[in-house]
Amino acid sequence: MTRTVYVNGEYLPETEAKVSIFDRGFLMADGVYEVTSVLDGKLLDYAGHEARLERSLAELDMANPLTKEDLLEVHRELVRENGVQNGMVYLQITRGSAGDRSFYFPDAATVPSTIVLFTQSVPELAAPKAPIRVISIDDIRWGRRDIKTVQLLYPSMAKMAAKKAGVDDAWFVMDGLVTEGTANNAYIVKDGRIITRPLSNEILHGITRATLFKYAAEAQMVIEERAFTIEEAQKADEAFITGASTFVTPVAEIDGVALPGGPVATRLREIYIEESRKAAI
Structure with missing residues (x-):
């Protein structure tokens, strides 16, 4: 089954998802991420993950391209689209692509952040874990x-x-x-x-x-x-x-x-x- 993923405002089949080779997440590891667990089709500890994401972005002077409300809706839509009962939603935001490689941060006013989300199904997520x-x-x-x-x-x-x-x-x-x-x-x-x-x-x-x-x-x-x-x-x-x-x-x-x-x-x-x-x- 091909998953639906989210890339910069679009819901796409995972086979069609693309990010620039000049993206700073790829070239500089200049990005942050969060992983939110899903049980019974619902998000666990979401408020905490969202708050930590904002803190990480602020520490790196990086912009979140989505509002809090829109970000939550993207999480929920991906869970629905992919039929995830137990699993995870992975979120990554990078400083984006200025079209070339440079150690200097690009101007946030002209170079938008890159945002990617996808799901991973883990049916046994809540099952007993061996030590x-x-x-x-x-x-x-x-x-x-x-x-x-x-x-x-x-x-x-x-x-x-x-x-x-x-x-x-x-x-x-x-x-x-x-x-x-x-x-x-x-x-x-x-x-x-x-x-x-x-x-x-x-x-x-x-x-x-x-x-x-x-x-x-x-x-x-x-x-x-x-x-x-x-x-x-x-x-x-x-x-x-x-x-x-x-x-x-x-x-x-x-x-x-x-x-x-x-x-x-x-x-x-x-x-x-x-x-x-x-x-x-």
Whole structure:
């Protein structure tokens, strides 16, 4: 089945979608993106993703070519057109194409941003997830990880390093402390306390993370925002990750050390899916 995608104001078959070879997203990774999950044909945590998109654009002095209302309608239309029940909507905005290559930003008044959206169907999105195994890897990404840019080469390299090691993912480590996963936030559980790195420029401000904090507080779970080491994680009662496409997924092994596992991650996943379904739009 050919998907319908959205490119610069047009709904097109994916086979007809085109972006200029001079687009700065292609030449300079000069763009931002968001991924919004879909359950039962509805968008999860959409307001959070939209707000983070605006923040990323503002940090890069980049324009959003659509109003908030129009952007939401494009998401919904693509979900309808492609019959997505469970899956994701991918959104990317770049600084556009000035018709040639230059390190200087083009004039936003004359060069419009490029906007692309498409869907991905993931029927098993809400199904129970098997615990994953992770390795640690040095975090040498640029210093503004709080901006959700399309600069994903190093996370891709980390994913490939994990695959080569026969595991599922990697956790980044900077100055001896875990920052986050390749496409997710990282957590451990010790003595009933959920521990995760505080927000800063060093990690992505996860939307699933923020929603989970709210649900965890309502369930009277204690959250401690501080950094932790790989060694501390290996001695934890549990570990898990959160992300738009993974929700809450337990971690069963870190650098070859098995973790015992426990009820916190499992319960958090149940709460997140249950409450997110209620709040989906």
